Amino acid sequence: MRAQPGTPRFLLLGGSGAYSLPERTLGLRLGTRRVRTPFGFAGPVHLYERDGFAYFFLSRHGERGYEKTAPYVNYRANVYAAKTLGVERIIAWSGPGIISKRMRPGDLALPDDLLDFTRNRPRTFYEGRGIGFLRQFPVFCDAVRRALLDVRAEERGGPRMHKGGTYACTEGPRLETPAEVRFLARAGADMVGMTLCPEAFLARELEICYAPVAYLANYAEGVREMPYRRGVLFEGMLVGAGEGRVEKAKNAIPPLAVAAARALEGRGRDCPCAVSMERYRRAGVIGPDFRTWVSPPGMRKG
Numbered sequence: 118m119r120a121q122p123g124t125p126r127f128l129l130l131g132g133s134g135a136y137s138l139p140e141r142t143l144g145l146r147l148g149t150r151r152v153r154t155p156f157g158f159a160g161p162v163h164l165y166e167r168d169g170f171a172y173f174f175l176s177r178h179g180e181r182g183y184e185k186t187a188p189y190v191n192y193r194a195n196v197y198a199a200k201t202l203g204v205e206r207i208i209a210w211s212g213p214g215i216i217s218k219r220m221r222p223g224d225l226a227l228p229d230d231l232l233d234f235t236r237n238r239p240r241t242f243y244e245g246r247g248i249g250f251l252r253q254f255p256v257f258c259d260a261v262r263r264a265l266l267d268v269r270a271e272e273r274g275g276p277r278m279h280k281g282g283t284y285a286c287t288e289g290p291r292l293e294t295p296a297e298v299r300f301l302a303r304a305g306a307d308m309v310g311m312t313l314c315p316e317a318f319l320a321r322e323l324e325i326c327y328a329p330v331a332y333l334a335n336y337a338e339g340v341r342e343m344p345y346r347r348g349v350l351f352e353g354m355l356v357g358a359g360e361g362r363v364e365k366a367k368n369a370i371p372p373l374a375v376a377a378a379r380a381l382e383g384r385g386r387d388c389p390c391a392v393s394m395e396r397y398r399r400a401g402v403i404g405p406d407f408r409t410w411v412s413p414p415g416m417r418k419g
Contacts, residue, residue, distance in 0.1 A: 124203050130195070135177065159198030197323070212334035216307055219307075220282075224276055224333045234287045249322055284310060326386060
């Protein structure tokens with residue numbers, strides 16, 4: 118499906134809990150699209166309108182619940198579908214566990230760096246090709262991050278926001294062991310989750326601006342001494358009083374993201390994300406149609 122003039126250029130990519138938001142948090146739903154890509158079907162892409170602003174929304178893990186764990190999300194299909202629909206900017210949410218002593222459940226964070234410890238996920242659109250050697254700095258789009266910070270600064274009250282931090286992405290679906298969390302802390306991680314890799318890198322490969330908003334959902338294993346609690350959320354890695362704060366932080370993400378996207382609407386994209394493949398264009402290796410850049414499964418070159 119090709120983008121049409123005047124269609125939305127922004128995708129809100131929902132993470133954990135995106136399937137259980139209070140009614141009207143996202144605005145008014147206008148329709149749903151299923152996009153078939155060379156990598157299979159993307160998740161359903163919904164068209165929403167909030168306060169007169171139209172945007173796309175995709176729930177990464179499912180529509181009715183946590184139907185698909187992080188290792189089995191079709192990241193390539195989702196990002197490819199976004200590009201097909203004309204999306205230029207993605208704000209993605211994630212619910213990582215806390216490693217840093219500065220953070221607490223129910224805070225928001227805007228990560229500014231990544232540690233990738235995933236192992237078995239397809240991680241590029243350019244399998245078998247001589248392209249995709251891309252610098253990962255800044256890791257996330259500075260323009261989108263600035264817009265998010267500006268909007269948050271104008272708000273009163275609400276969850277505390279951390280302006281940076283390193284997000285370690287693990288394979289999952291299991292949670293990390295105490296030794297793994299100690300290792301990640303020594304490596305410089307402030308939080309640990311399972312969804313931003315390879316998603317962020319795939320967006321860069323297709324020249325889409327990408328920035329995450331994290332709501333801090335629980336403590337990572339061993340950060341605090343917390344006994345095992347049978348049958349409760351995270352089996353006891355979140356104290357009961359923290360659940361309400363976490364829920365409020367999650368629900369604060371859509372209005373924050375949409376306000377930031379609205380502030381960016383109509384602005385040119387003067388950022389490295391928008392021209393990440395320019396070297397290959399200038400060399401004549403790729404053309405203007407991104408569909409000719411990718412290597413569909415089973416079509417490896419050379």
